[in-house]
Amino acid sequence: MSADTNRKNGLFWTPRGGNNANDIWASCHTFSSVVENAETGKTEKTTVIVDMGQNEIPRSILGGAYEKVVPALDDCLAVSGCEKPENEAQAVFLTHAHSDHIAGIFEYLHMGVKLPEVYGSDYTIKTLRKELIERGIKREKWPELKTIGAGDKVRIGSMTVEAFAASHSIPGCFSFKISDKNASIFHSGDTKADGSSFLGNGVDMASYDRIGGVDLMTFDATATAMGGHATYxxxxxxxxxxxxxxxxxxxxxxxxxxxxxxxxxxxxxxxxxxxxxxxxxxxxxxxxxxxxxxxxxxxxxxxxxxxxxxxxxxxxxxxxxxxxxxxxxxxxxxxxxxxxxxxxxxxxxxxxxxxxxxxxxxxxxxxxxxxxxxxxxxxxxxxxxxxGKDAKIYGSGHAQADDFVKIAEHVRPTTVIPIHCSRKMAESLNSLAKKCEYRTISEYPYNGTTVSVGRNECRIVSVKEPEWFGINHYHQADGVEKVEFDKCGDYGYSSGKMQDSMKDRQEKAFQKIAAFRRERSLKKIASMLKRGGYGR
Ligand SMILES: [Zn+2]
Ligand SMILES: [Zn+2]
Incomplete structure (x- = not known):
């Protein structure tokens, strides 16, 4: 899949995972800035990836044929066996250290992909480093890990990414303001409007006031269907x-x-x-x-x-x-x-x-x-x-309706688009945002939808069926872990619309998987025979 960003001047956002038909897993977004260089007349493109999650229920895509499923980013990263990336990513930014936002990194490294530099909070980067060690990923394969703090601005090509403290359920969560000379986006990540934290990391509304308005806010819609605010x-x-x-x-x-x-x-x-x-x-x-x-x-x-x-x-x-x-x-x-x-x-x-x-x-x-x-x-x-939910002991890690209203008042977006949500959750945030007189886009921006973000309007410029990498890990006799991956389709997982043609393709995919599994078990038996049979 490639985002439709081959045009002059513009800021584009494409959700790659997390905006699914029925669940919230595998958060991943790409942002591209296309700017015409006034001197050379040449068009320059900058792409950053925000979050690289994995699908926490791999069974939901392709019937559980793969242990791990991650959004296919081969148009941004050089993956062996795939074409040269046309939107090569210059950096990865991480909102927080939950596995549905970072665990795709481990799979891409297992696949032998060289990643660009990765930015995150102190806690996120420390967690990432710990996991890289625990998963036995050799240091020479690691990307450059860069710690940033709330308030830091990072310039990547024609884009600026600024980190803001967010409140969720683990330390070191960020929202990002992503901008170029044409437009700006506030990407919430997983958040709520809670300034109180016993780990010392709540939302800082005063820092949001500094933003002075954005063209688009992509907002965590996981819990905005619930009235009131997330219990602080x-x-x-x-x-x-x-x-x-x-x-x-x-x-x-x-x-x-x-x-x-x-x-x-x-x-x-x-x-x-x-x-x-x-x-x-x-x-x-x-x-x-x-x-x-x-x-x-x-x-x-x-x-x-x-x-x-x-x-x-x-x-x-x-x-x-x-x-x-x-x-x-x-x-x-x-x-x-x-x-x-x-x-x-x-x-x-x-x-x-x-x-x-x-x-x-x-x-x-x-x-x-x-x-x-x-x-x-x-x-x-x-x-x-x-x-039970009546006692004041329950608190969601995600924004409820009043949290959205409060954060939006400070961020001041022109347009609001839901992320980290099922279609149902998205519809509920859309109607709330409309009530608050923010602009919305009428269609559900499921994975693969590219939105052009401008001063006066945000509009869908392309809708493409997303793809995923399905990955299996094998522990070989010599102790070396072997990783096999396939680019698989979406089969209506993102949009919820499985068309007849898709059904045919899914049937074909299932046949492919069955063959793959047969081959895998034959390989397993062959390697066991080589090692001296079962029961070792
Ligand atoms: Zn989270
Ligand atoms: Zn999440």
Missing amino acids: ESEIFDEYKKLFKENREKQIIAVLPAAHMERLATVISAAQAAGKDVLLNGGASMEKNVMALKLGGYDLQEKCPDICFASANSKKADDIDPKKAITITTGIYGEVNSPFVRKLVGEKSDFVLSDDAVVIAPTYGSPSEKIENLVLEHAPAGVTLIA
Whole structure:
């Protein structure tokens, strides 16, 4: 796929992933600036990539034939076996370190692609570096990693990219203002209008005032269908502190989403403020997150010395009576490797659960109701459950309606276009933006749609079926990891419109995959025979 940006003078935006028919995964966007050089008369093009995510549910594209699925960026990056890139990217900018925004980087490096320089916040770059090491990607393959701070402006060709602090659920999140001499775009990334943060990284509205208006704002529409504002960390802190104080004499179990590092810091701070001992017993994922925060410069244990890992063999851990303390744990979605969930379902677990414990479990929507059911079904009858969206313990990492209104008031866009959303979510932000008298574009800007951004109007200049790379990793007998990839189609995944011709093509793709799998299993058997058979 190539964006239709082969014209004189203009700023163009193309979503490559994340604007899907029914889900939000694989965020990736390209921005191109085309400028005619007044002296030479030649047209110069600058392209930057913002975020390189992976699809978190590879089963949703091509029936799960591939372990990893990432947006095909072979028109911006030199991928072996593909044509020379016509919109060669000069830089990659990262909004934050969630895998649906950065994990495509690892796959492109595995595919042997040389990436241009990568810019991100201190935390994002540290996380990226840690993951590159953990995934065994050799240093000579790494792109140049460049740390920038909020307020920094980076000049790339005819474009300027300026970073602004955003608030989401992990440290170091950015929104970007991307501009050239013709036009400007504010790209929100994942965000909400929360200035309070116990990790010290909230939104800074005053910095948005400096922008003085943009032609286009591409905005996180994941949760804007919800009224009100995303519950702020400061409100969540107050509510937890109140609950901790009210239940001072009892064991309190605070169940949190494993990846929500911001929330972990808020709840630990509330426990500290309530003067209770805190045990962290959330299994490997929680320990990994606390360690990741520490490596990224946010040492929770230093900030709150009263917290203690249940797994620590220390005098302090022995001194804490779990039945009188606050235990922070995981398992909000009923994850089976959470020590709390294991305890509930009667599997081996060191988790202590007293008969009159108070369980605080912020849940929203149907999949997350699972922990409620598990507690109601398996916990002792004296256990109290505080859950559900009515309690002020739930807070989304994404902007709700009022967050959008507030951020837009400061950024002052002429046109608003939804990103990071399904078609349904996009429609809801479109109607909200219209109500607030911003211009919108009538069509859903699904992956592959190129929008020309101008002073007076933003309009769709081309709609192309996007493509994806499907990737499989093989661990060979000699310990070397082999990576195979294919450029696959979209088959209506992005637009939700699977036409008959597409159905034919999908059928052909499935046949290709079946052949590919047969060949793969034959290869596997051959290599096993070479190694001396099965059972090694
Ligand atoms: Zn995110
Ligand atoms: Zn995201």
